[in-house]
Amino acid sequence: MDYERLAELLFPDVKDTPEDMERRYPPRNLPEGAVVSRMAPSPTGFVHLGNLVQGLTSERMAHQTGGVLFLRVEDTDSKREVPGAVRILIETLAHYGIRFDEGAGTGGDVGDYGPYTQSQRKDIYHVYAKHLVQSGMAYPCFCTEEDLEQMRKDQEEKHVNFGYYGSYAVWRDRGLDEIEAQIRAGKPWVLRFRSTGSIENKHTFKDLVKGEIVLTENDIDQVLLKSDGIPTYHFAHAVDDHLMRTTHVVRGDEWLPSLPFHVQLFRALGFKLPQYAHIGPLMKMDGESKRKLSKRKDPELALTFYKAEGFPVSSVYEYILGILNSNYEDWRKCNPDADPTSFAFSYRKLNPAGSLFDYDKLCNVSKNVISRMSAEQVYDELLGFSAEFDPEFHALLIRDPDYAKAILGIGRGGKKPRKDLATWKEARPYMGFFYDELFTRDEPFPEMPGIPEILGAFADGYDEADAQDVWFDRIKAIADRFGYASDMKEYKENPEAWKGSVADVSNFIRIAVTGRSSSPDMYAVMQILGKDRVTARLRAAIAGLEV
């Protein structure tokens, strides 16, 4: 077979050689140990937790070593492409603190190793495709979809391995004349890799997170170029990561089965293999068993879900970091206010298996994150959320910023901050009663004696200027007056001696003022509500009870 002629036939327009490519994309000049890594998502418009997990790992590895993180858009599947997806992708990732040093950007490419969008790299791939044909390592295949389907059926019946290999590789050794005839007839073709591997051969391979793994050689003649001349992932991966001088590839472990082929391809192309880190998928409980989080079934996979639920981005970030490096949580406890980038991230800590996604844990992390924020910060974030998801609440919040911040400041700061909020969505039910527009009385008063009189007595004597202890002494005095115990200890020893306790009295007032039986500290609540609102609500409650 005259491979040179075949190559000319297939790629008449390709004049560049691999050597030209090497000159155009020389090795990077970086210090020893610097990691060059990348995110290489396909622009489907759907940014998910998996992207973030992978991206965060790459980002930390690159930036912690003084290396480079770049973004490459893998748009080789035109069927799946969604317009505007690249922009969404970049903005979402930036939102989560992943910044690229290089690569595709909203304002065009940045960096010397571009283009960073695969659909613009066709010429580059063809240089290597032609080279492989010239050296007999690739050949055209004219099988139709039907042909391949038939092959698959046949293999299923015979219970043999699936795929285009051995005697099933029908175009592997056809003559040049036959190929030429097909091309002249305008038949579409794909370029296949001529595999010399055997499934009898095993090799050990060192993966950064899985450790030593056993690979079975690939014996399938995989597709390198699709019939439209666009490369498959495998081929693009090899060419791009070589020319872009990637040192570390972080990806989901669903890629593990195609790793033998990638190893084979890099070798055939004469490329140095990068280091690989295959990370386990995020799982979810589905009835009795676990399964990988799925795009179709699980809304919590999409990053937009967390935005709509009102999780601060820093909460999601912290949660993911905690999943990746379990010692992050301890570090955070010791360094409550430190920047997460000062944490020593290690790929060695990554779990080789898949972890179950834990919503409760995320909430807990988020409560801690929010509790560490200032009232000012909470207000700003809440505003951002409500503007998009709760305009009515948003309008109330911006009407009187100081009022809102005072509310959000209750129990904030200090050693033991309140942790009421895990999401911004919870803010409205938490603090709604501060606004007359949202205030409702849905909590009934308990069946206990003297409630209207007690409320009346409190309203009559309420003085906004009272300090907290004076304020509470007044409540105790009212308790005594109406036959309720003012001392909790005494009451607990002998509850029968009283109608109730000062806790009950406080509760009557709480229900009257907030409409609920639980609220933050009543003194603080009343200070913020102001005397007029407090007494108005007390009077209204009394009127309601007397009807």
Place this chain on the structure above:
RNA sequence: GGCCCUAUGGUCAAGCGGCUAAGACGACGCCCUCUCACGGCGUAAUCAUGGGUUCGAUUCCCGUUAGGGUCACCA
């Protein structure tokens, strides 16, 4: 079905040949001069299984079982 990965409490997990097997979330109980939210204390709960190797295995090796992933002109 072939190939590959994984296996410590309900969940996330420390552990890397010798420990009464950390810690966190969740659950439950108690305490904390008004509820709630915090905080404190405590309880229950884990090394899948069978064989080796070893003076000694949660830890190393093999089998079994279970779970997961993957077998496209998708990434």
